[in-house]
Amino acid sequence: MTDYVTLAGGCFWCTEAVFKDVIGVQSAESGYIGGQVPNPTYKQVCGGDTGHAEAIRIGFDPEQLKLGDLLDIFFATHDATTLNRQGNDVGTQYRSAMFPADDAQKAEMQAALERAQADSPKPIVTTIEPMDTWYEAEGYHQDYWETSGRSNPYCMAVIPPKLQKLRKSFAARSKAAVNA
Numbered sequence: 001m002t003d004y005v006t007l008a009g010g011c012f013w014c015t016e017a018v019f020k021d022v023i024g025v026q027s028a029e030s031g032y033i034g035g036q037v038p039n040p041t042y043k044q045v046c047g048g049d050t051g052h053a054e055a056i057r058i059g060f061d062p063e064q065l066k067l068g069d070l071l072d073i074f075f076a077t078h079d080a081t082t083l084n085r086q087g088n089d090v091g092t093q094y095r096s097a098m099f100p101a102d103d104a105q106k107a108e109m110q111a112a113l114e115r116a117q118a119d120s121p122k123p124i125v126t127t128i129e130p131m132d133t134w135y136e137a138e139g140y141h142q143d144y145w146e147t148s149g150r151s152n153p154y155c156m157a158v159i160p161p162k163l164q165k166l167r168k169s170f171a172a173r174s175k176a177a178v179n180a
Contacts, residue, residue, distance in 0.1 A: 001061065001062065001063070002026055002027075002059045002060065002061060003059070003060055003061075003062045003067065004057055004058065004059050004060075004101065005057075005058050005060070005067060005070065005071075005098075005101070005105060006033055006055055006056070006057045006058075006098070006099040006101070006131070006134065007055060007056060007058065007071075007074050007097075007098055007099070008033070008034070008053035008054060008055035008056075008094075008095055008096065008097040008098075008099075009056075009074060009077070009078035009080075009086065009096055010054070010078055010079075010085075010086025010087070010089055010094045010096070011054060011086060011089055011094065011158070012030035012031070012054040012055060012056050012137065012141065013030070013141065013144040013145060013149055013152075013155055013159070014078075014086075014155070014158050014159050014162055015028075015054075015055075015056050015077075015078065016028045016029075016030050016056050016142075016143075016144065016145065017144075017145035017149065017155075017159045017162070017163065018073070018077045018159075018162050018163060018166055019056060019058050019070075019073075020143075020145070020146075021163060021166060021167075021174050021175050021176050022060075022065065022070070022073060022166070022170075022173055022174065022175070023064060023065065023172075023173050023174070023175055023178065024060050024061050024064030024065025024070075024173075025058055025059070025060050025065065025070075026059045026060060026061060027057075027058070027059035028056050028057070028058050028059075029056060029057045029059075029136060029137075029142065030054070030055075030056055030136075030137040030141045030142055030144070031055060031056070031057060031134055031135050031136045031137045032045050032050070032052035032053070032054065032055065032134075032135045032137060033052060033053055033055045033099055033132050033133070033134050033135070034051060034052055034053045034055075034097065034099065034129050034132050035050040035051030035052030035053075035132075036050065036051045037049075037050040037051070037052070038133075039135060040052050040135060041138070042137060042138055042141065045093050046091075046093065048091040048092060048093055050093075051092065052093060052135070053092070053093055053094070053095050053097050054093050054094065054137075055097070055099070057134060058070065065173070067105065067108045068108055068111065068112060069173070071098070071108060071109060071112035072112060072115065072116075073166065073170055073173065074098075074112070075112060075113075075115075075116035075124075075126070076165065076166075076169055076170070077162050077165055077166055078096060078162075079096075080096045080116055080120070080124045080125065080126045081120060081122040081123060081124060081125060082096075082125065083095070083125045087158060095127065096125060096126040096127070097126060097127045097128070097129050098113075098126065098127070098128050098129070099128075099129055099130070099131050099132065100128060100131060101131055106128060109128050110128065113126055113128070145159055163176070
């Protein structure tokens with residue numbers, strides 16, 4: 001059985017790389033959600049005028065990974081306290097947002113947001129936005145860390161620290177940590 005959740009935590013290359021290393025995650029697809037332009041391109045989304053967020057749609061096995069645990073990893077591996085920004089990436093396309101598929105997901109997201117806020121000295125700015133049309137990103141964005149990211153200086157600066165945090169803080173949930 002596979003459940004799906006849609007999350008935006010800045011650059012989708014970075015978010016996808018983290019979740020591909022989580023035990024129980026079966027798929028992580030990069031795409032765009034939450035905007036008003038049909039079939040947006042990467043160039044359009046990066047321009048900041050479409051309203052879309054760079055996001056990932058995660059397929060996971062709920063018997064191996066509870067949604068609440070997945071959401072705790074989401075909050076721990078990106079900065080949920082900066083509005084429309086992750087590091088040097090600035091704009092609404094890099095917002096921290098969650099897109100619930102139903103009321104049960106929305107309740108889990110609200111609970112995770114409250115847990116994250118309890119652990120953060122700064123206000124959490126992550127939004128819970130209505131589920132919207134999902135647009136899969138262009139093919140070269142899929143599995144980016146495994147295919148092209150290690151030759152991209154931006155990815156080399158941003159992704160390894162996120163993976164280290166996952167592997168340290170959630171060692172029992174990390175494929176790489178468990179297999180080390």
